Amino acid sequence: MTLSGTLLIGQRDVGGDTHFHAINPATNAHLEPAFACATSADVDTACRLASDAFDPYRAVSFEKRAVFLERIASCLAKNADAIIARAGAETALPEGRLRGEMGRTMGQLRLFATLVRQGEWSQPRIDPALPDRTPMPRADLRQRRIGVGPVAVFGASNFPLAFSVAGGDTVCALAAGCPVICRAHPAHPGTSELVARAIRQAIQDCALHEGVFSLLGGIGHEVGEWLVKHPAIMSVGFTGSYAGGTALAAIAAQRAVPIPVFAEMGSINPVYLCPQALSARTETLAREFVGSLTMGVGQFCTNPGIVIALEGETFEAFVHTAAQDIATRPAMTMLTPDIHAAYDAGAGKLARCPGVTVVGQGTDDGAPNRGRPMLLRTTAADFMRESILRHEVFGPVSLLVSCPDITTLHALSESLEGQLTMTLHMDDGDIDFARMLLPVFERKAGRIVVNAWPTGVEVSPAMVHGGPFPATTDTRTTSVGTASIERFLRPVCYQDLPDILLPPELGRANPLGLTRLVDGRPQAAA
Amino acid sequence: MTLSGTLLIGQRDVGGDTHFHAINPATNAHLEPAFACATSADVDTACRLASDAFDPYRAVSFEKRAVFLERIASCLAKNADAIIARAGAETALPEGRLRGEMGRTMGQLRLFATLVRQGEWSQPRIDPALPDRTPMPRADLRQRRIGVGPVAVFGASNFPLAFSVAGGDTVCALAAGCPVICRAHPAHPGTSELVARAIRQAIQDCALHEGVFSLLGGIGHEVGEWLVKHPAIMSVGFTGSYAGGTALAAIAAQRAVPIPVFAEMGSINPVYLCPQALSARTETLAREFVGSLTMGVGQFCTNPGIVIALEGETFEAFVHTAAQDIATRPAMTMLTPDIHAAYDAGAGKLARCPGVTVVGQGTDDGAPNRGRPMLLRTTAADFMRESILRHEVFGPVSLLVSCPDITTLHALSESLEGQLTMTLHMDDGDIDFARMLLPVFERKAGRIVVNAWPTGVEVSPAMVHGGPFPATTDTRTTSVGTASIERFLRPVCYQDLPDILLPPELGRANPLGLTRLVDGRPQAAA
Structure with a gap:
């Protein structure tokens, strides 16, 4: 893969009127090529595509969604050397660290593939009908969690792979069934493009809607603001500074339809x-x-x-x-x-x-x-x-x-x-x-x-990488580990829906073989 | 129980300088007695008490917490006739409806008592240590959900029992281990006082910290604003108008430490x-x-x-x-x-x-x-x-x-x-x-x-009474049913904590016999 410096909007490469360069922090030298800055029209195009992609993407089976995440991992693996070389030049992080981070990024994709395939992330709950209950019968009630809609992800500077374009926020939004628009971190635009091309390849390989992923670059705050203000965006994942996180949260709270911002803003630990x-x-x-x-x-x-x-x-x-x-x-x-x-x-x-x-x-x-x-x-x-x-x-x-x-x-x-x-x-x-x-x-x-040191965050089911404000904007969540998927899910209840219309995780025959909460108690598949 | 018209701050009755009367909507007549309006000092006192109560209350065993909720139900039952009579005068709702609503309120308390006792609401997750893993061993990681802290609850006008002082929001905050300060709805202050006295009696009977519950009355928006702005308040439950819900959400977002507001604001269904x-x-x-x-x-x-x-x-x-x-x-x-x-x-x-x-x-x-x-x-x-x-x-x-x-x-x-x-x-x-x-x-x-009509909301595990904005301020939640407890919980992860310090839901011997997520899979107690 060679770098084009373009935005990646769906399957299209989009050039720009204004450009910027990455800087090698070890030398302060500019790195080639120049990267396009997204305009508000680019943001709008990417958001509309993501909106179009939402229904078809969330309708894809858990199995196909899992295969997609694994495919991203293998596309990354194929291009790992190029990605790591570019990331080294853009961040001054040593190769060993970046190889480890690449491993973590692929591991994260595979962990979420497993999670999606297992299916309990959708939290199926079933209250069977009680037609003979007095004084009132009870209807058949079935609840599952579905994705909230297109998610804006802000890449972090300090994890150019594991918490950037194909990092934690992107992976768990995709796992949840949400299209992602990533705002590339301006400190590693080349790394971002290479990783985004791997995601795009996986989308092609899996024949998914092109709007499932777009990458928008730029410098300054404008691109991020346009994204968070766009009506198609339903949630925001951010890792970075207190100033950045709280600024995005304020913008999101002032929208006509306010949305949550999950900003992890660090702490003194x-x-x-x-x-x-x-x-x-x-x-x-x-x-x-x-x-x-x-x-x-x-x-x-x-x-x-x-x-x-x-x-x-x-x-x-x-x-x-x-x-x-x-x-x-x-x-x-x-x-x-x-x-x-x-x-x-x-x-x-x-x-x-x-x-x-x-x-x-x-x-x-x-x-x-x-x-x-x-x-x-x-x-x-x-x-x-x-x-x-x-x-x-x-x-x-x-x-x-x-x-x-x-x-x-x-x-x-x-x-x-x-x-x-x-x-x-x-x-x-x-x-x-x-x-x-x-x-x-x-x-x-x-x-x-x-009896350990806090630097070292396991990506696993029990991890919490979150905490009360100002560590994050939402203390009820984690941005690392499988529980992070909950940020991008919302519950929907189906009352007396015919079996033929029920999603498989709620089907009466339990076709996915899930452990479901039946009458409030966990019940394994028969 | 007779009405005093006072605020109930912990176990103290507190009078006020200014007062208001309830109105019988069937006649427009004032109802006796006069009710005190809380001052900002009263709000501060109640919030400090709630803050003091948080650690001791959340440390109480699940069993004792369940007994407390059941005790509230029985204290309500003992005073049901007086409560229903007063509610009828204050709301013009017919007695049959109010008796049904009282039944639902007590049923809700008992449902959450069962939930608390079962224990899986705390969502225990365990990733056992992998000391031999290469290249890095994995520590023992254990996650549970705990209450977020004191919750401000705003009583709703249209459910003077089931969604007011001892209603859905109060019950699930108490179930989560959160002290509650209820802002009484000014349309039914007498009903509110009678119900609050039942809660207070239950607190005494169960020997809990008095700060676990307070009732603050008043007219206008001030009391609610002081409450939502108070640093001790960590979350807000509200059922009411769009104007009211969005105003509280705006106040909460502008705090030095922003907090979530769970406002259910109705819809056209x-x-x-x-x-x-x-x-x-x-x-x-x-x-x-x-x-x-x-x-x-x-x-x-x-x-x-x-x-x-x-x-x-x-x-x-x-x-x-x-x-x-x-x-x-x-x-x-x-x-x-x-x-x-x-x-x-x-x-x-x-x-x-x-x-x-x-x-x-x-x-x-x-x-x-x-x-x-x-x-x-x-x-x-x-x-x-x-x-x-x-x-x-x-x-x-x-x-x-x-x-x-x-x-x-x-x-x-x-x-x-x-x-x-x-x-x-x-x-x-x-x-x-x-x-x-x-x-x-x-x-x-x-x-x-x-094939049913939307008016009729079951209180059960699979119910969702929520939805995208403007139906609610947080689409990821429900305000009815057992899943509503998640609004007032946050995850905490314990890394390599000695067994003697672990909470029972995470103990290595699984003393509560819970189904826990072990290595990402539901695992019933041995």
Whole structure:
């Protein structure tokens, strides 16, 4: 596959009047070719196609839908080398990481194919008729979940494969039966085009409606705004900044027909070092922490941005080891010049906060867009005074906070905003300490991690990658794992519909062999 | 129980500086006593109490939570006569209807008690650890759903029991483990107080935290606005007008921490008369229709506000019979003077629309606040030209729309807004006709009804009482039936949490004996 720089609207390549270039963040050099910026007419065309595709696409059998997702995976596999090479040039992410991410992206497609095929994602519920019930008979009621309609997906900068064009949001919208229009992230337009062409090939191979997928590129906010405002769009998946996510949510809420925006906006992912664990494993924890903090230049939504512990000698030893370790870590190229500039500004702002001191920094070779690891410390009192310390700075910076006593540590925890993750490092002797914190963690976080680091998100049925605002715009959801499909589903109830008109998941003979909720109880197929 | 006219904040009776009276809509007479209007300080007190109650209440076992819901039902039963008498005076609803509604309210409490006890509402998911997986081991991941936090519930005028203080929203929030603050509907403050006292008694009997429930009264929008703006409130349940629901949603979206508003705002509930069915059962359908339209003075969210069919002789016969029937139906007292005034104005506005003619009206004795049944007709062309005809008028008015051909009927269907229900009257010969409409119905409605009338909402696992905007503010939910609990739940994932700290629904020994999703497949208890 070669890059055309065009928009991909259904099966058509569409050029543009204005163009932009990707930038190699390792050199600040422009990359060829030029990429077209979508116009509002392009957005309209793609949205109308998606709207046309909705009924035929959702009518496709679960089996065919599963085959389609698997076909995307195999089209990606065929072009993996080209995609990874381009992604490396556009993001400065190392090849090994990108190969791993490609594996995760294909694994995700196959996981959702399995989910779609199994069929219980449609949540069939059946209340059989009770014709003899008094005083009133009960009708036959059957409920299933169907896709909400065309979904706008915004690619994320930090996962150019697993959370971009064919990433988590796209996959679960397609699995739900929703056409997708992807707004390509301007930091990796070439990667986006190559991946979009793989999806388009799979659509052709599976003889699906061309409107099932389109890719729209551009710079600035306009394309995204047009998309979210378009009446055909029924839902939005977004991974990115707080400013971006809340801006889209505000636009969506003001539509004539408001729609939900599922924005995952990151968090500071507090890590707690319980007294026994800290004492038993001081140095190991310090080194593991710096490893987690600096991995991928700290460019993860689940990066450990704050570490909380009781003050004292063991905590000082932890700080000392972490400071020594971080001093050996080199600055690495960040994803984009903008992200690098925001990191430098944000980390600097934290470092200049009253009561905050710098305890260690990585090495820096002065090359373009290097994110230099930084470790800061402060006290609970200062942390609670300075609200700015509660906000995420995207990159390899973390704040160590010491608390004089358990009461203060608890109060500090209550003062935190919503988080994707909260982590406990604990030993058997820390059970009471953990038990005290657990209700707070449950209220504040989507995932509670024990004796591991938050950077590492499994794509599986039980995963939650979500959490209370401002971690996400909708705390009732996850954007990773099979439960993420629920974001793009809505229930429909059929009352006394003749069997011949019922969808197979609700058919009286249970032709798909599903476990269904019958009279409120799970019932496996006979 | 006697009425005090106070607010009920936890276990305290709180008086007010300003007061209002309920009105008997049958006479326009004031009813004693005077009821206190909540101040912003009262709202704050109730919200803080609810916040304090959240952790202890959600920690209560499923069994104790179920007993609590059952206890509310028995406290209501003990005071049913007094509650029904007061509700009759405040709403003009007949005693038989109110007794039925009381039965439904208690049935709903017991249904949710059963749901809570069964435990699968918490949606346990378990991905067991895979320590030997390569290249990376998998941690033990366990997901459950927990309550979102304190919920503000707005009582509905038209179901003073089943969708008010101890109604659907309250019950499913309590079932989810969420404290509730109910904003009493000003049309039935006495009924609200009596029901709230029953809930309070149940809280005492079950030794729960007093903050689990409070009742706040008042007139105007202020109390509701203070509630929805309060940082302790995490979600909102509302049944009422489009203006009210969208106003609350706008307030909630503008909070520092935005929260969801689940507003059910009614719809026009289109009913389709398929050619064969209309021809075979013309007169029966006409009489059933008028019965459904005039039942409860048309004061149902699922009232059939529009009937659609192909033009021709059978349709004219249907119109003729319906017109004759409605002429025999008396005007009846509506719920409030305001609702009556809005009905008169709204029905008049429809009747004066270009292309609309009045085909029949009920009798009217001129007593106060009588809603006089009215039947209108128009053509598909006029309907599609006048957007006002698409909006609900709350009360016993309906519009018969004739279509010259199937293409027009289909286009008209596509032009409709989101609906709670869409109904098909069909015979075996209408299967193709139905099949053509079904995809549209699925996109537009929460419930698809065949050969029945939409007025009649079962409280059961498969029911959907929801639908695309403007029927509700969140199409992904239902406000009736056990699936409504999902509105007030959010997922939390526990990674490698020691068994001793796991909640029982996720415990390794499965102590509650739940069917859980293990590695993505439903697995019954061993």
